[in-house]
Amino acid sequence: MLNNYLKPVLYFIPLAVIQLVLVPLISIDNVAPNFILILVVYYTLRNGQIFGMLLGFGLGFIFDLISGGLLGAFMFSFTISAFVTGFFYNENKFDTNLASYFFLVILFVSSFVCLFIFGSISNSSTNIGFLFLIVEEGILPAIYTTLFGIPLVVFSSKKGLQ
Amino acid sequence: MxxxxxxxxxxxxxxxxxxxxxxxxxxxxxxxxxxxxxxxKTFAIASFAVLNQLANSFTSIFQPNPSVEELKAENARLMLELNKLRQYGLENEELRSMISFKDTSKFPLVPAKVISKLVAKTEGNFIINVGANEQIQKGMPVITSQGLVGIASEVSGNFTLVKTLTNSMLSIAVTIQRINVQGILNYDGTNLIIKNVPTTYDVQIGDRVETSDFSSLFPPSVPVGVIQKKESNVYGLLHNLVIKPFADIAAVNNVFVIKVVPSKEINNLEMNLMK
Structure with a gap:
């Protein structure tokens, strides 16, 4: 059980470095993928909703601390994202969920929810419109994040993309 | 039960x-x-920034550096500008001393490198590789050769968290240079905006905006940007001015921290602008 939690935390460290150092280089007009979110979604689909929520909560807290952002923003949005992803968890459809295009659909939905909520929290003091939040803070970064889920699907599937 | x-x-x-x-x-x-x-947060940033710095030293190999020829051209251009400014400087010196104008060029600059950034629409911030060990303090302005970038918001031993102009939590007292009109600059998620400037002022597109004399948070006359657009509101009585910053905040890699030591008392009051 401890190993279950230790592994994603170990993966988190290089991913957080990538998120803070490399992602700004590939961001387009402040639209960027979120690698930590991919990790949370992946492990929620592997180990279930409760595991995912605890993982999202913990990793979100650490990421909030090290990124210098609003403390609690990623924590809250990762938790909600894992909660949503948890509804797709099925022990019997473990492989179908992780090693097929369906993973990308789940990743897109979870990313959209997570990034939209994160955007709403960080924009609470501004007069940004709802449509802007949906598109610029939700859909576009969710698409970008989903693109980076493709290699994960390929590696997860022994047969390649199904 | x-x-x-x-x-x-x-x-x-x-x-x-x-x-x-x-x-x-x-x-x-x-x-x-x-x-x-x-x-x-400061403790966590300081601990993790060591890893970011390592990764950054690797990625900086691939980042473009200005070539020697470009630097030579820039040097020549600056030399010509310097000559012109020296002349103006002599003319101005007497006037400045008469009104006790603060000379921003006298403040020492500490060069720094951006080692990590949080990419977000309204939470613009990044971490630079200088900190309290280089006598950096919370509240010191951060600039590039083009203009103002942001302000040091948290300082640890070797690292500083900088809130950039594209952070909606930062408000800056600015002046429209040509007509000497004061205003508060904010980021609204898409643009830098000075709100509620009366339309009676002769504001023009292209007017330069710089930090205000009234700000103790920033030294005066640090260039911020130019007015890009005027938007009328309240039946045409007031303007919202959209400012285009001189510094490209998204692409900035090397910065300078102005080692200005602000008045503690005024600074504490003014830091309230940074929510």
Missing amino acids: LNLIRRFVGNFKEYVLFVVLSVISLSILSANEKPQAKHL
């Missing part, structure tokens, strides 16, 4: 956990400005 609660929690444990975690997250969100939270 206890049994009922136990059964309820057992049946809906995912929902109960979700509510508990959400409440904790939201409580932490509301405690952002508490000193304990800030200390924890």
Whole structure:
């Protein structure tokens, strides 16, 4: 059980470095993928909703601390994202969920929810419109994040993309 | 009763956990400005920034550096500009001393490198590789050769968290240079805006905006940007001015921290502008 939690935390460290150092280089007009979110979604689909929520909560807290952002923003949005992803968890459809295009659909939905909520929290003091939040803070970064889920699907599937 | 609660929690444990975690997250969100939270953040940034710095030293190999020829051309251009400014400087010196004008060029600059950035629409911030060991203090302005970038918001031994102009939590007192009109500059998620400037002022597109003499947070006359657009509101009585910053905040890699030591008392008051 401890190993279950230790592994994603170990993966988190290089991913957080990538998120803070490399992602700004590939961001387009402040639209960027979120690698930590991919990790949370992946492990929620592997180990279930409760595991995912605890993982999202913990990793979100650490990421909030090290990124210098609003403390609690990623924590809250990762938790909600894992909660949503948890509804797709099925022990019997473990492989179908992780090693097929369906993973990308789940990743897109979870990313959209997570990034939209994160955007709403960080924009609470501004007069940004709802449509802007949906598109610029939700859909576009969710698409970008989903693109980076493709290699994960390929590696997860022994047969390649199904 | 206890049994009922136990059964309820057992049946809906995912929902109960979700509510508990959400409440904790939201409580932490509301405690952002508490000193304990800030200390924890500073400690975490300082610890993790070491890894970011290592990764950054690797990625900086691939980042473009200005060639020697470009630097030579820039040097020649600056030399010509310097000659012109020297002439103006002599003319101005007497006037400046008469009105006790603060000379921004006298403040020492500390060069720094951006080692990590948080990419977000309204939470613009980055971490630079200088800190308290280089006598950097909270509240010191951060600039590039083009203009103002942001302000040091948290300082640890070797690293500083900088709130950039594209952070909606930062408000800056600025002046429209040509007509000497004061205003407060904010980021609204898409643009830098000076709100509610009366239309009676002769504001023109292209007017330069710089930090105000009234700001003790920033030294005066640090260039910020130019007016790009005027938007009328309240039946044409007031303007919202959209400012295009001189410094390209998204692409900035090397910065300078102005080692201005502000008045502690005024600074504490003015830091309230940084929520």
